[in-house]
Amino acid sequence: MTKEIEEVDVLLVEDSPTDAELTIRSLRAHNLANRLVWVKDGAEALDFIFCEGSYAGRRPVLPKVILLDLRLPKVGGLEVLQRIKSDPRIRMVPVVVLTSSKEERDITESYRLGVNSFIPKPVEFDTFAKIVAEMGYYWLFTNKPPD
Amino acid sequence: MNDELPRMDYLEAVTRAAQYLAGLQPATDYWQELGLVVSRFFQADLVAVAGRDDEGHLFLRHASVQDGAARTRLMDALTEHGPAVLDSGFLATEIIAIPEPCSCVLLPLARDARNDTLLAIGHGGTAPLPRHLLDVYLAVARLMESTLTRLGYEARLRLRAREQACIAALGYRALADGRMADLMHEAVQRVATTMKVDYCGLFEHVPESDSFRLRAGIGWKPGCVGHASVAAHPSTLPGHVLHSGHSATEENAPAERRFADVPLLVEHQVNSSAAVALGGRAGVHGVLTVHTRAPRRFADEEINFMQSAANVVAAAWERRQADDAVRRLNADLEARVTRRTAALEAALQELQEINYSVSHDLRTPLRAINGFAGLLMREYGNRLDPEARRMLDVVRASAENMAHLIDDILAFSQVGRVAMTRRHVDMTALAQQAWQARQAGMARRTIEFCVRPLPPASGDQVLLREVFARLLDNAIKFTRDAHPAVIEVAGRTEASEHVYTVRDNGIGFDMRFAGKLFGVFQRLHPEQAYEGTGIGLAVVKRIVERHGGRVWAEGKPGGGAAFHFTLPATGTRHDERD
Numbered sequence: 229m230t231k232e233i234e235e236v237d238v239l240l241v242e243d244s245p246t247d248a249e250l251t252i253r254s255l256r257a258h259n260l261a262n263r264l265v266w267v268k269d270g271a272e273a274l275d276f277i278f279c280e281g282s283y284a285g286r287r288p289v290l291p292k293v294i295l296l297d298l299r300l301p302k303v304g305g306l307e308v309l310q311r312i313k314s315d316p317r318i319r320m321v322p323v324v325v326l327t328s329s330k331e332e333r334d335i336t337e338s339y340r341l342g343v344n345s346f347i348p349k350p351v352e353f354d355t356f357a358k359i360v361a362e363m364g365y366y367w368l369f370t371n372k373p374p375d
Numbered sequence: 376m377n378d379e380l381p382r383m384d385y386l387e388a389v390t391r392a393a394q395y396l397a398g399l400q401p402a403t404d405y406w407q408e409l410g411l412v413v414s415r416f417f418q419a420d421l422v423a424v425a426g427r428d429d430e431g432h433l434f435l436r437h438a439s440v441q442d443g444a445a446r447t448r449l450m451d452a453l454t455e456h457g458p459a460v461l462d463s464g465f466l467a468t469e470i471i472a473i474p475e476p477c478s479c480v481l482l483p484l485a486r487d488a489r490n491d492t493l494l495a496i497g498h499g500g501t502a503p504l505p506r507h508l509l510d511v512y513l514a515v516a517r518l519m520e521s522t523l524t525r526l527g528y529e530a531r532l533r534l535r536a537r538e539q540a541c542i543a544a545l546g547y548r549a550l551a552d553g554r555m556a557d558l559m560h561e562a563v564q565r566v567a568t569t570m571k572v573d574y575c576g577l578f579e580h581v582p583e584s585d586s587f588r589l590r591a592g593i594g595w596k597p598g599c600v601g602h603a604s605v606a607a608h609p610s611t612l613p614g615h616v617l618h619s620g621h622s623a624t625e626e627n628a629p630a631e632r633r634f635a636d637v638p639l640l641v642e643h644q645v646n647s648s649a650a651v652a653l654g655g656r657a658g659v660h661g662v663l664t665v666h667t668r669a670p671r672r673f674a675d676e677e678i679n680f681m682q683s684a685a686n687v688v689a690a691a692w693e694r695r696q697a698d699d700a701v702r703r704l705n706a707d708l709e710a711r712v713t714r715r716t717a718a719l720e721a722a723l724q725e726l727q728e729i730n731y732s733v734s735h736d737l738r739t740p741l742r743a744i745n746g747f748a749g750l751l752m753r754e755y756g757n758r759l760d761p762e763a764r765r766m767l768d769v770v771r772a773s774a775e776n777m778a779h780l781i782d783d784i785l786a787f788s789q790v791g792r793v794a795m796t797r798r799h800v801d802m803t804a805l806a807q808q809a810w811q812a813r814q815a816g817m818a819r820r821t822i823e824f825c826v827r828p829l830p831p832a833s834g835d836q837v838l839l840r841e842v843f844a845r846l847l848d849n850a851i852k853f854t855r856d857a858h859p860a861v862i863e864v865a866g867r868t869e870a871s872e873h874v875y876t877v878r879d880n881g882i883g884f885d886m887r888f889a890g891k892l893f894g895v896f897q898r899l900h901p902e903q904a905y906e907g908t909g910i911g912l913a914v915v916k917r918i919v920e921r922h923g924g925r926v927w928a929e930g931k932p933g934g935g936a937a938f939h940f941t942l943p944a945t946g947t948r949h950d951e952r953d
Contacts, residue, residue, distance in 0.1 A: 244739045244743075246739065246743035246746070246747070247739055247742060250742065250743070250746040250750075253750065298735070299735045299736065328734065328735045328736070328737075328738040328742070329734045330734065330785075331730075331734050331735075349738070349742060350742075351742045351745050351774060351775060352745055352771075352775050352778070353746040353748070353749030353750070354749060356746065
């Protein structure tokens with residue numbers, strides 16, 4: 229995909245193009261999507277993060293935040309989360325689960341695996357846009373990551 | 376010479392004979408003992424005891440002469456004169472040459488009121504025996520009769536005691552939970568020992584082949600027990616017993632020919648047999664048999680004994696089969712429960728998958744509808760006329776409404792699936808908590824709310840709080856136009872249940888539709904007037920029913936409504952502090 233991108237702020241892992249567009253638009257409205265990479269399934273997400281497969285030649289720069297859906301083709305969101313949090317270096321990257329579900333087992337399991345935030349996506353667009361923008365602002369500007 | 380014997384000596388001889396006879400035991404060879412009494416105390420030169428069989432033939436039980444020719448002559452004489460004596464019951468005197476002449480008295484001896492024994496006493500010479508000696512011998516004969524009767528009774532008494540001990544031991548064994556094969560083996564062994572027979576067998580009927588299998592046995596050739604098979608045809612003795620259910624005996628098979636030959640019995644040179652049925656309510660399922668090589672008559676008492684032993688085995692057998700049946704049924708039931716449980720678990724699993732899928736996948740298109748309608752409004756709104764904008768609003772509101780429906784379906788499904796933790800619940804506090812949680816959302820409303828003391832319940836605190844929450848939501852919603860709005864929570868205990876009521880002075884409802892109130896997505900009022908999906912009361916009903924209670928409602932249009940639910944009063948304590 230966008231192999232030429234070197235610095236990455238947001239890695240969006242989302243299989244639904246409509247959800248992806250709504251998310252990207254909501255971020256872009258606040259200039260939060262300038263350096264955003266969108267991948268459409270769990271396998272591609274792992275390839276990107278671990279610089280494998282079609283991302284093998286990528287400069288190994290880590291995103292500032294990973295927005296992760298749970299229902300994903302090929303490799304599920306929880307497995308992606310588990311792989312990220314098992315790697316001593318990559319686990320430093322904040323992961324925000326952004327999903328339709330409010331299922332208790334998803335929430336519990338995500339936190340057990342070390343998720344940094346769990347946000348159910350509301351259906352109502354104004355609320356959705358507000359939450360996504362606040363979340364993006366928080367992780368990209370308010371939050372202070374290790375250097 | 377006998378005339379020379381003084382009378383005092385006769386008296387003494389009779390007395391001593393009586394004492395001797397009184398001391399005889401059943402186990403001894405008492406025919407010989409009887410002979411000894413006469414030759415020892417009366418110095419008789421010849422003593423013989425003959426029996427008479429069922430066919431009237433005499434046979435020698437005891438004789439003081441040993442020489443073969445002498446015994447033959449003696450037997451000839453007894454055969455010639457004996458039957459008349461036995462038939463008439465009177466004594467007779469004869470001269471018997473064996474070969475020396477001997478003056479003999481022949482006396483009938485009766486047992487069980489039947490003259491079946493002949494006693495012959497002789498003194499050497501041809502002189503007739505004196506009258507008084509005949510009287511003395513008559514007296515001795517009577518003594519012998521009573522001795523024989525006593526010995527017969529004693530022998531039978533001992534046999535009965537042995538039989539009883541055998542039945543008692545078998546009964547004890549049958550009650551213990553041992554193997555059936557062990558009980559059967561013990562039965563044939565004890566019966567054989569008690570009845571002193573050569574063979575005893577327990578034959579099980581195999582309906583498939585209509586034959587018997589020798590399940591347990593004593594005396595049979597090696598390899599027979601457990602394997603030997605016998606046809607169960609009714610023409611054979613065991614077959615006859617199986618089919619008739621009655622006992623049968625055969626004293627002398629080759630002579631009688633009452634039953635068809637059974638190869639197994641022929642092979643074992645069996646002459647006499649007795650067989651009884653093994654059975655109970657479920658019918659005859661086998662026979663217990665005894666056999667002897669020598670001809671033998673089986674008394675009724677012996678058959679009764681065999682039947683008792685057979686009954687013990689049959690009862691144990693039936694009980695074991697009933698036990699097995701119960702065990703099979705239990706195993707069957709268990710398997711069925713396991714199957715059903717697995718099916719139920721699979722269905723539940725499927726339901727959870729559907730829930731999960733609904734939870735994730737149904738919202739995404741709704742978000743797209745709402746989101747893109749929102750974007751359209753935001754980015755192109757100024758180019759649309761008011762009617763187009765109203766339509767876009769309808770699209771957005773509908774998507775939102777459907778999202779609420781999904782939330783409610785999931786919540787309703789959750790209420791049925793979530794595990795319940797039963798504990799003591801302070802219902803008064805629960806109602807107050809639920810009320811306080813609702814106050815933030817109704818700052819602009821004035822509601823007179825009161826909770827009367829409620830009986831505590833046993834149940835899941837989280838679910839019961841949800842009941843109050845849903846009922847209060849309902850009351851708040853439908854008292855919107857009441858001024859002032861009044862909502863009251865009350866409770867009482869009736870018999871075995873607590874009744875809780877949430878009452879309001881809102882718009883009420885028509886009792887004709889009361890039955891629809893608690894259905895899923897049932898609404899009595901138009902959606903435009905009162906928001907909500909209509910799941911609230913269905914959730915209430917589901918929670919209350921999971922607790923073993925009931926729900927119902929009362930109301931009239933414009934006259935307020937009262938919603939009642941009950942919880943079982945059992946297992947709750949009334950100290951609210953706890």
